[in-house]
Amino acid sequence: MAGKNKTVVERRSECELVVTRLFEAPVEIVFEAWSKAELFQRWWVPKALGVPLRACEMDVRTGGGYRLEFGLDAANAMAFYGKYTDVTPPSRIVWTNEESGEITVTTVTFEDRAGKTLLTLSELYPSKEACDEALQGSAAGLPVQFEQLDELLPELVA
Template sequence: MLATSTANKNSFQVTTPSEQEICITRLFNAPRHLVFEAMTRPEHVKRWWGCLSEGYSVPVCEMDLRPGGAWRFVNRFPEGEAAFHGEYKEITPPSRLVYTEIFEQFPDTVSVVTSVFTDEGGKTRVTTTTRYPSKEVRDAVIASGMEEGAGLSYDRLEDLVAQLQR
């Protein structure tokens, strides 16, 4: 993973609790309502999601944040673009978010993402578990560099919540 000076970067962990799951955890120096907001409002998501370095952006960030509502993000990077979309299944602010995720390059591969926001003395631990349709899909996601990208995106999220608290 690339070195950064972002707070709590060492709290970032990626595990594989089952053959079909990846679990990512990270502690953020912000109250959970603010972390939840930063992860569920398009104007905030565009500032951290997939923003790994210069040349990365999120030109499309559509979110209809309600059960049954759709979302779609397009990540632009030096080599091209990648698009993801899904549907919100459960929204319990500021503690839980469940949605489907489809990488548009593989439109028949649906994953289910569950994020839990836990208060830890004014800080927030986000635990995101993604369940893939098979071990092969999970392993392909791991091999794609997902761990480094998620870590850098969460560094940007940490930077954003610090700015939002000022």
């Protein structure tokens, strides 16, 4: 089943990217993979990058926060952090990305499709330039990340 469904990345406006994919697992399971740190860290970073996720702190509730730290060692670590502004299990997670000084808002929705999950990720950037940069950088990794999530889901369903 893994790899069967395609990840679609599209630009909806100057400042918005939307990514969709159908996952072969129930909404509750896919939501859990996004909301539990011990599961999230198993699929979020593309393995081919060779950069480990050194820290994964997630308080996935409205008003909670997160902090992800990447790097081979503490001296070269990069941190990403923000707040969860809307968490509605198992259908929606909205968070801010605040590390750049400009706030990006990410919304992920989980829709039931006959026992499968249609996932839609929308990223709203503060400027066209920030969106352009994401399209070349972080958004380019999402298909790989979603493949890794696809590989993890059968284990969670079992």
